[in-house]
Amino acid sequence: MRAFSQLQNGHFCTSSLLSFCFSADPNHGSNVPCRLTFASAATPAATLSSSAVSADINKPLVVVGSANADIYVEIDRLPKQGETVAARDGQTLAGGKGANQACCSGRLAHPTYFVGQIGDDAHGRLIEDALRLGGVRLDRLARVVAAPTGFAVVMLEPDGQNSIIIIGGANMRGWPEKVRGEDLEIVATAGVVLLQREIPDRINIQFAEAAKNAGVPVILDAGGVEGPIPDELLKAVDILSPNESELERLTGMPTETFDEITLAVMKCHEMGVKKILLKLGSKGSALFVEGEKALRQAAIPASEVVDTTGAGDTFTAAFAVALVEGLSLKGCLEFAAAAASLCVEVKGAIASLPERTAVLERLQSVDAKGRHASY
Numbered sequence: 226m227r228a229f230s231q232l233q234n235g236h237f238c239t240s241s242l243l244s245f246c247f248s249a250d251p252n253h254g255s256n257v258p259c260r261l262t263f264a265s266a267a268t269p270a271a272t273l274s275s276s277a278v279s280a281d282i283n284k285p286l287v288v289v290g291s292a293n294a295d296i297y298v299e300i301d302r303l304p305k306q307g308e309t310v311a312a313r314d315g316q317t318l319a320g321g322k323g324a325n326q327a328c329c330s331g332r333l334a335h336p337t338y339f340v341g342q343i344g345d346d347a348h349g350r351l352i353e354d355a356l357r358l359g360g361v362r363l364d365r366l367a368r369v370v371a372a373p374t375g376f377a378v379v380m381l382e383p384d385g386q387n388s389i390i391i392i393g394g395a396n397m398r399g400w401p402e403k404v405r406g407e408d409l410e411i412v413a414t415a416g417v418v419l420l421q422r423e424i425p426d427r428i429n430i431q432f433a434e435a436a437k438n439a440g441v442p443v444i445l446d447a448g449g450v451e452g453p454i455p456d457e458l459l460k461a462v463d464i465l466s467p468n469e470s471e472l473e474r475l476t477g478m479p480t481e482t483f484d485e486i487t488l489a490v491m492k493c494h495e496m497g498v499k500k501i502l503l504k505l506g507s508k509g510s511a512l513f514v515e516g517e518k519a520l521r522q523a524a525i526p527a528s529e530v531v532d533t534t535g536a537g538d539t540f541t542a543a544f545a546v547a548l549v550e551g552l553s554l555k556g557c558l559e560f561a562a563a564a565a566s567l568c569v570e571v572k573g574a575i576a577s578l579p580e581r582t583a584v585l586e587r588l589q590s591v592d593a594k595g596r597h598a599s600y
């Protein structure tokens with residue numbers, strides 16, 4: 226594993242061993258990383274004892290976004306117009322890109338706030354329970370009466386086809402005209418703010434601008450509604466994270482080959498975003514920083530690919546956690562790839578989010594096999 230820890234003098238050093246210790250934090254209801262330990266064959270173990278640095282790595286990840294109840298129904302075929310069909314099975318699980326990403330960060334034992342809205346109903350309580358179980362702070366989760374909790378009906382056919390209907394509900398309605406001051410305050414104290422596109426753009430813009438004004442990096446996952454991203458939002462974002470098809474839609478350019486992708490990324494730079502974190506499924510990922518050579522990261526092999534649902538959310542959230550905790554950009558890519566490779570081994574989204582120890586073990590096993598995760 227090549228990971229990096231920041232020492233007191235502010236330089237980044239390659240470490241062959243990077244471990245996290247945990248302290249039970251009663252305020253966060255979960256274990257939080259208290260420091261990074263640095264050790265290599267040549268250098269005795271040193272710790273990040275500088276309170277300034279450790280305060281920074283413990284700054285929370287603030288995820289602003291959607292929370293849904295995902296209603297899965299297993300059917301033999303879609304009903305025709307006017308027809309009623311019986312499903313073979315069904316279940317309702319907490320989901321939504323915002324809640325998934327917040328739970329991922331919480332599961333990775335990083336202090337996490339979720340800023341979002343649910344309705345005053347059973348679906349809302351399902352989401353609250355899932356977030357709480359994931360170690361996410363709920364102080365900024367608002368319950369609105371103007372709308373039901375957002376939900377998605379996911380119809381699964383035997384051949385693996387999914388047909389999905391999304392009801393935005395409280396994700397899209399009931400937001401105040403101006404975002405609440407206490408919510409903006411949370412953003413100003415964050416290590417990183419993570420956004421997606423399943424709540425109104427005008428809300429994302431207010432949070433992104435507040436973060437930018439406070440000098441807090443903003444990552445925007447391009448997943449969610451398919452329309453163009455407003456200029457004001459792009460200008461306040463530090464890292465835009467699309468997958469290939471989202472990059473194609475955003476730029477109107479082909480993304481079949483790496484050369485085509487590079488040209489599409491250049492268009493994003495022209496639109497005002499300096500860093501693009503591109504997710505490429507089983508082909509891995511790449512980070513493009515304007516004016517620099519792209520950092521490419523291969524997917525880390527999963528023992529078995531069971532279900533890729535949630536892989537994108539896991540990847541983006543794990544990258545954000547690693548960024549807050551001071552890893553280099555390359556280290557962030559590796560950490561995110563290891564987390565996502567664990568996610569695809571388990572069915573479901575929130576159910577498949579990995580714990581930090583599992584991610585570190587996956588990185589160590591990649592090292593032990595002498596493979597380089599990057600190419």
Ligand SMILES: Nc1ncnc2c1ncn2[C@@H]1O[C@H](COP(=O)(O)OP(=O)(O)OP(=O)(O)O)[C@@H](O)[C@H]1O
Binds near residue numbers: 467510
């Ligand atoms: N088959 C796989 N094996 C190992 N890792 C994978 C696999 N598929 C995806 N990943 C990892 O997950 C990351 C994100 O996956 P992907 O590019 O599919 O995101 P996405 O399209 O945003 O996903 P989502 O379906 O969640 O919206 C990839 O960059 C890769 O690291």
Ligand SMILES: [K+]
Binds near residue numbers: 532534570573574577
């Ligand atoms: K999964």
